Amino acid sequence: MESALTARDRVGVQDFVLLENFTSEAAFIENLRKRFKENLIYTYIGSVLVSVNPYKDLEIYSKQHMERYRGVSFYEVSPHLYAIADNSYRSLRIERKDQCILISGESGAGKTEATKKILQYYAVTCPASDQVETVKDRLLQSNPVLEAFGNAKTLRNDNSSRFGKYMDVQFDYKGAPVGGHILNYLLEKSRVVHQNHGERNFHIFYQLLEGGEDDLLRRLGLEKNPQQYHYLVKGQCARVSSISDKNDWKVVRRALSVINFNDNEDLLSIVASVLHLGNVQFAADEQGNAQVTTENQIKYLARLLGVEGSVLREALIHKTIIAKGEELVSPLNLEQAAYARDALAKAVYGRTFSWLVNKINKSLAYKVNLSLTCWRSATVLGLLDIYGFEVFQHNSFEQFCINYCNEKLQQLFIELTLKSEQEEYESEGIAWEPVQYFNNKIICDLVEEKFKGIISILDEECLRPGDATDMTFLEKLEETVKNHPHFLTHKLADQKTRKSLGREEFRLLHYAGEVTYSVTGKCYTTTTPLPDTRVTSHPHFPPLQTVTLPFSPPISSTQFKNSLSKLMEILMSKEPSYIRCIKPNDAKQAGRFDEVLIRHQVKYLGLMENLRVRRAGFAYRRKYEIFLQRYKSLCSETWPTWEGRPHDGVAVLVKHLGYKQEEYKMGRTKIFIRFPKTLFATEDALEIRKQSLGKSSVQCNTFLFLLSSAITIQSWWRGTQGRRIATKKKWAVETIRRFIKGFIYRNYPRCSENEYFLDYIRYSFLMNLKRNLPKNVLDKSWPTPPPSLYEVSQLLRQLCMQNMVWSYCKRISPEWKQQKVVASEMFKGKKDNYPQSVPRLFINTRLGDTFSLSFLVISVPAIGDVVLQSDHVIETLTKTAMSADKINNVNISQGR
Numbered sequence: 001m002e003s004a005l006t007a008r009d010r011v012g013v014q015d016f017v018l019l020e021n022f023t024s025e026a027a028f029i030e031n032l033r034k035r036f037k038e039n040l041i042y043t044y045i046g047s048v049l050v051s052v053n054p055y056k057d058l059e060i061y062s063k064q065h066m067e068r069y070r071g072v073s074f075y076e077v078s079p080h081l082y083a084i085a086d087n088s089y090r091s092l093r094i095e096r097k098d099q100c101i102l103i104s105g106e107s108g109a110g111k112t113e114a115t116k117k118i119l120q121y122y123a124v125t126c127p128a129s130d131q132v133e134t135v136k137d138r139l140l141q142s143n144p145v146l147e148a149f150g151n152a153k154t155l156r157n158d159n160s161s162r163f164g165k166y167m168d169v170q171f172d173y174k175g176a177p178v179g180g181h182i183l184n185y186l187l188e189k190s191r192v193v194h195q196n197h198g199e200r201n202f203h204i205f206y207q208l209l210e211g212g213e214d215d216l217l218r219r220l221g222l223e224k225n226p227q228q229y230h231y232l233v234k235g236q237c238a239r240v241s242s243i244s245d246k247n248d249w250k251v252v253r254r255a256l257s258v259i260n261f262n263d264n265e266d267l268l269s270i271v272a273s274v275l276h277l278g279n280v281q282f283a284a285d286e287q288g289n290a291q292v293t294t295e296n297q298i299k300y301l302a303r304l305l306g307v308e309g310s311v312l313r314e315a316l317i318h319k320t321i322i323a324k325g326e327e328l329v330s331p332l333n334l335e336q337a338a339y340a341r342d343a344l345a346k347a348v349y350g351r352t353f354s355w356l357v358n359k360i361n362k363s364l365a366y367k368v369n370l371s372l373t374c375w376r377s378a379t380v381l382g383l384l385d386i387y388g389f390e391v392f393q394h395n396s397f398e399q400f401c402i403n404y405c406n407e408k409l410q411q412l413f414i415e416l417t418l419k420s421e422q423e424e425y426e427s428e429g430i431a432w433e434p435v436q437y438f439n440n441k442i443i444c445d446l447v448e449e450k451f452k453g454i455i456s457i458l459d460e461e462c463l464r465p466g467d468a469t470d471m472t473f474l475e476k477l478e479e480t481v482k483n484h485p486h487f488l489t490h491k492l493a494d495q496k497t498r499k500s501l502g503r504e505e506f507r508l509l510h511y512a513g514e515v516t517y518s519v520t521g522k523c524y525t526t527t528t529p530l531p532d533t534r535v536t537s538h539p540h541f542p543p544l545q546t547v548t549l550p551f552s553p554p555i556s557s558t559q560f561k562n563s564l565s566k567l568m569e570i571l572m573s574k575e576p577s578y579i580r581c582i583k584p585n586d587a588k589q590a591g592r593f594d595e596v597l598i599r600h601q602v603k604y605l606g607l608m609e610n611l612r613v614r615r616a617g618f619a620y621r622r623k624y625e626i627f628l629q630r631y632k633s634l635c636s637e638t639w640p641t642w643e644g645r646p647h648d649g650v651a652v653l654v655k656h657l658g659y660k661q662e663e664y665k666m667g668r669t670k671i672f673i674r675f676p677k678t679l680f681a682t683e684d685a686l687e688i689r690k691q692s693l694g695k696s697s698v699q700c701n702t703f704l705f706l707l708s709s710a711i712t713i714q715s716w717w718r719g720t721q722g723r724r725i726a727t728k729k730k731w732a733v734e735t736i737r738r739f740i741k742g743f744i745y746r747n748y749p750r751c752s753e754n755e756y757f758l759d760y761i762r763y764s765f766l767m768n769l770k771r772n773l774p775k776n777v778l779d780k781s782w783p784t785p786p787p788s789l790y791e792v793s794q795l796l797r798q799l800c801m802q803n804m805v806w807s808y809c810k811r812i813s814p815e816w817k818q819q820k821v822v823a824s825e826m827f828k829g830k831k832d833n834y835p836q837s838v839p840r841l842f843i844n845t846r847l848g849d850t851f852s853l854s855f856l857v858i859s860v861p862a863i864g865d866v867v868l869q870s871d872h873v874i875e876t877l878t879k880t881a882m883s884a885d886k887i888n889n890v891n892i893s894q895g896r
């Protein structure tokens with residue numbers, strides 16, 4: 001990011017915190033303008049991204065761009081949506097903390113495009129698997145469906161979202177998207193029955209008529225021509241050249257099938273029923289009571305909704321008043337009947353939309369696989385695409401809700417930004433300096449406080465029996481909140497401001513500016529009855545509610561307040577990132593920078609306030625390593641390398657650069673610079689230094705080339721070594737695993753699991769046998785064979801024995817054989833140590849040649865010691881052998 005600092009005169013600063021005159025709105029807008037002219041549509045305010053709709057394809061959303069932002073620090077690349085998306089994703093993965101990205105701005109400012117681009121970024125860059133691919137597809141394909149039912153052409157945007165959307169994307173422990181959930185807010189139902197000039201109803205109606213197959217249309221009782229339907233021609237522009245309903249219909253159909261809507265005829269029959277409802281006409285009878293004149297429509301409606309025609313007809317021309325616990329039914333006049341019809345159409349469509357969102361949610365639901373035991377580790381990233389502040393000539397309840405929502409979001413923003421600033425100061429060990437800012441809690445309270453807040457009063461007035469009108473509501477409001485500094489009405493205003501306020505208006509001084517709301521309209525203070533339980537059998541058919549004050553919402557304002565506070569809770573539990581979208585002109589034209597329009601948005605988006613909070617302390621902060629790396633060439637002590645701690649290096653550097661005490665602070669890991677001019681001066685010095693260094697750049701380049709070559713070779717060799725070791729380890733692990741598996745399966749018949757083990761056991765038995773074969777025929781030792789070699793072992797043993805006997809026999813001389821036969825006859829079974837004497841040949845003498853035996857002493861226990869002269873020995877032995885049983889334990893000792 002610093003790399004663009006030098007071009008700041010031409011392209012402005014990439015971060016508004018670097019604006020010298022940060023309190024000047026003119027300087028802010030000038031910076032936006034400079035960048036917009038250079039097609040640089042993104043600029044930061046700290047970590048908030050400001051985006052200006054270019055209204056042209058900038059080719060900055062390719063795969064290569066996505067790769068450029070993947071895993072890269074915020075400040076290393078120029079501002080982009082992807083940087084925000086990537087930053088949130090990385091925090092989600094590393095810190096395992098839920099994230100949310102809040103996208104706000106006027107209609108047509110580029111919120112929905114930004115949401116889609118962020119989703120695409122995740123679809124491309126996140127890890128994938130078959131299941132994940134399906135989820136990614138569904139997440140992406142839910143958009144065209146929601147847009148068909150919730151978007152419409154308006155004067156400001158051909159594809160304007162007429163509802164607020166909060167979408168959660170769930171990621172598993174591997175960082176792959178595995179599920180999603182959508183919450184919708186404030187669908188603009190009034191569009192179903194009325195559109196301003198130049199605007200259209202929701203896309204789906206036109207798409208169905210343009211693209212629907214003849215067969216389908218016939219079944220739904222529809223004609224191809226949108227001009228035939230009252231609800232489609234209020235804005236007198238059913239067909240628009242920039243929109244291809246036919247193609248969009250195909251996209252929607254395909255998307256419907258991806259998100260599991262294979263049978264969508266039910267859904268389309270409701271869409272068709274709204275069109276038929278719009279064509280229901282009334283005429284007054286003599287008493288002025290409304291009567292239905294278009295029986296054909298009732299017939300179609302009855303068929304499509306599965307309701308009795310008569311029930312429907314009655315419901316449209318009668319009302320029920322509950323008085324003193326009794327139900328009184330009375331006819332409606334023409335105007336009331338038309339109102340009841342429109343209310344019904346809006347309610348039907350609203351319900352269908354909610355049903356659709358629920359259905360999409362079911363198809364996006366994270367199918368928890370308990371066996372993977374990873375369900376608890378799923379983290380969530382939320383995307384909020386909701387209108388920014390709206391200020392029109394005529395502001396109604398809708399704008400009131402939207403602005404209240406933005407008031408709450410601002411409160412959240414201030415709280416969280418200040419909190420994170422404070423936390424950073426704390427962790428860096430820098431004293432916190434309190435920031436003066438406008439706390440808009442006072443306005444939130446004015447709207448939402450129990451009993452005393454505008455919403456409470458409105459609800460109370462709507463539910464009050466009797467003649468509640470918009471004017472009584474206003475009076476009650478004046479009475480309750482008259483002293484509030486952010487509330488004004490015609491009656492409460494002073495002489496000067498009174499002129500700018502109508503009698504049916506009240507004004508709120510929002511944090512972003514004043515908005516005047518009107519409470520006028522047609523009044524139906526009594527309830528307009530609609531068929532209730534009788535027709536609720538249809539899945540989308542609403543229990544038709546009462547219709548009350550025109551300023552009152554189709555849902556109760558308390559309901560909206562509650563859903564908003566739930567949203568705030570969701571957002572509060574996550575780490576937020578912000579994208580503020582700006583529309584450069586009303587003509588949807590590329591390259592046109594309408595300053596007045598932009599100033600208005602800068603004001604109502606609260607950007608100056610954002611900047612003030614962010615700049616309250618320091619304009620710039622960076623980790624010591626990064627700061628030192630960039631600016632080390634400016635000081636001889638830190639150039640070319642600093643060996644010590646980066647913290648000390650930066651201290652030396654800033655001292656050398658002459659930073660004054662009040663210009664900076666040293667934190668634990670970062671340097672904080674208070675003024676942009678300090679940073680700019682350093683940046684300019686760096687530029688000059690680079691130019692002087694340029695002369696020795698050839699040498700420097702050679703050195704760098706050699707260095708990088710050495711590093712490349714080193715890394716290749718290390719890679720090779722590493723791979724070899726890894727292969728060895730892998731082999732070892734594999735062998736051990738096979739061995740253990742083989743051991744477990746050792747008693748099974750030979751199979752792939754145990755063949756290695758069995759072979760090894762056989763081999764080791766045979767090798768062991770080879771080393772330990774019996775040495776002679778009398779050696780009966782034999783290693784224990786494994787069960788599989790039992791038979792083989794027996795055979796080998798026999799063979800071995802036969803072999804030894806054979807070779808033994810081969811060695812025996814005839815004389816020896818004879819002697820042994822004689823000996824066997826004489827001693828076998830009679831002498832204890834006979835078996836030991838079998839392998840040895842009897843010899844004539846054991847005395848050797850060197851000495852002669854003088855005598856032998858034979859100790860015979862029964863006889864006592866017998867001393868024999870040598871020439872008597874053989875004779876005596878032979879004799880004695882005759883009575884061998886007497887000389888069993890003969891001890892013979894020899895002497896001279």
Ligand SMILES: Nc1ncnc2c1ncn2[C@@H]1O[C@H](COP(=O)(O)OP(=O)(O)O)[C@@H](O)[C@H]1O
Nearest residue numbers: 053055056106107108109110111112113157159
């Ligand atoms: N980043 C962008 N690049 C090019 N065109 C854009 C971009 N963002 C928005 N647009 C154009 O502006 C139109 C309105 O944008 P959209 O996101 O629908 O506005 P919003 O949701 O704020 O009402 C889009 O249809 C598109 O033509």
Ligand SMILES: [Mg+2]
Nearest residue numbers: 111112160161
């Ligand atoms: Mg939108």
